[in-house]
Amino acid sequence: MAFLAQQEAVIIACTCGSLKPVCRTYFCRHCFVIRCGNCVSNEVDSIYCAFCLDNVTCEHSLSVRSHTVRETTPQPQQPPVSKHATPSNRAYYLACFFCRWTSRDSNIPDQKTASGSWPERSNTHSTRLNVLLDYYKSIGALEKSNINIDHQSYMKYLRKPTHLLEDQFGFSANVRKQKVELLKKKNLILTDPHSKITVEGSVPTDEIEPLSEDFITKEIDLLSIPKLEQRFNISDLQPDHVSQLMPYHKRLMVKQSQRCRECEHNVCKPEYNPSSIKFKIQLSGYFCIPEIRIISYTPLIAGQVSEITFKICNQFKESTTIKFKQLPPKNSEEDLSYYKTLKKEILLTDNLHKSTILMEEARIQEVTTTGQLDLPKCELVLPPRDDAADCDDLADNQNYNDDPKIVIWRKCNKVGVRMQITPNPDLTVGSMVKVGFLLNFTYTNTLSSTLENKQAPQIIPVDVKMFIDVGVLSDETEK
């Protein structure tokens, strides 16, 4: 199912300007607009280990955990490692059930406790690395404190990778506060020119340790040589014998929830429990926006009329009425009003206690259509999704006043629609025929009726820009 929907033949233009397939969009039921990954804010919900699904609940212990959890052995493919107790002296060692590596293979001493304070390997270059890290951090902070709030330069700043590294995920209010405090302290040091950190550049050397005499003549024992992948996993050591392989840290995984940037309501919120795949709030566009699929089309020839059949399917639990409209001319006011400017919260380093909200303009991804679709003028009513009706062969929907020229068939919440398509006459053979239209559907807001006021459910018309890659243009002679 996911695969079918992920085919990028039918693309939706999000209100933020990016193009996404329907399953990659969200529909905010508070502002009634389409959202996508680019125009929601991501929040860290829970952090867990991908191998054992252990939930690391306390956010403060997070950094400690991620540095001490030893999940794996140095071999490449890693299932979870269990701790064995040998009954005699109750010493613990790490073992991998997959490749039967144990910590004894690498001469790591056994531990007295199961959680084990496994010895940390120290990097021989750690002091140098720390100096460099401090230096880069100071540069980063300096850059950050120098941002001009001028919008243009801010946008420029946004594109810098240093910024992306830090602001990849949204932070919860608590963490944000901590971060502000930290920045404050840092800033005090950094703005002072006297405490500016300087580093010495490293010096190249010509002296290389000579190879041993028998390096070429010695027979190679492949079983004792680690693979490149294994060596690079421990980049600071790069062991040349398997007995020197050491366990390395694994990254923890993050379970995120998505929030509408405009109204700050959740559009997607997964279960807190990392092993659960249920979603407490799931406003995927797939469940709200009528889904369009291409069923068949007659060969597409430049300048000639072909027939195309779509299947339109209502996945929402309320019925919807759809209308087709031509796309407004490019860059016209009407066209641009489809896209919305978005709030973007930023943290300012010079005004530490407040975050400022800037407006970010839609970044419109241009699409050029290469064909004309003859859109039906009539309205189509699609009944709500009913999983049970899908199995009922007798269910007949005769009470829709459909034009038989347009609607070829109907089944439950699905309808087959025939349209005429004319590829542009100047299109070359083999190029993609792309059409676009504005799909207007009604969204029934069940949220308002469930409240005490007992209103009739609000029905909101929503416009969606659809772009469809129909197929490649075929040669007239082939026909």
Place this chain on the structure above:
Amino acid sequence: MVETESLRNTSGSGFKVTSGAIVCIADNSTDMERFAGDVTIGTGSVLHPRVYISANGGHVDIGEGNIIEEQVRINNRLSDKGTMVIGNNNVFEVGCIIEAKAIGDNNVFESKCYVGPEVTIGNGVTVGAKCNLTAPDTIQDLSVIYGENCDQRLANDKPTSQASQREFLSRILPNYHKLFKPNKPILETAALNSM
């Protein structure tokens, strides 16, 4: 399947089970097709139901204390019609296919692995799940073969002993399965089962 035909013809001709071995028989007569040719099974070995052993290409000699799980196929396809010798205390997990030249002691063949006729297995070897060994080779003692690329490494110790599992099986299996009695010819047992 080509082999089943020949299995049927020679069913149970030279099937020898040393007393103390447990050979489970699923409750139908066609199951007897599972053993063909000269097969010897040593003391303390446990064969689950639906194990297929074919010695049409030559004798199959299974040692003591082996555990052979369901759907395992042991097939002598040696080019020289020689005896396929399987040592002691090996574990053959569900669905593995063994056509090896010779197998030592204390090896573990994980689920769905395949060992081809040109391969000799030493002692204490672990062949990981779904690993296929097809190239002519002698697998060194204590080797571990694992992962989709059949990576190989050397373990420090031999795999953990399966003695307790074997003991458990020999206690439990007779309660739920018909067993092959070593003193009866196999065809008779088959007739009994079909009644």
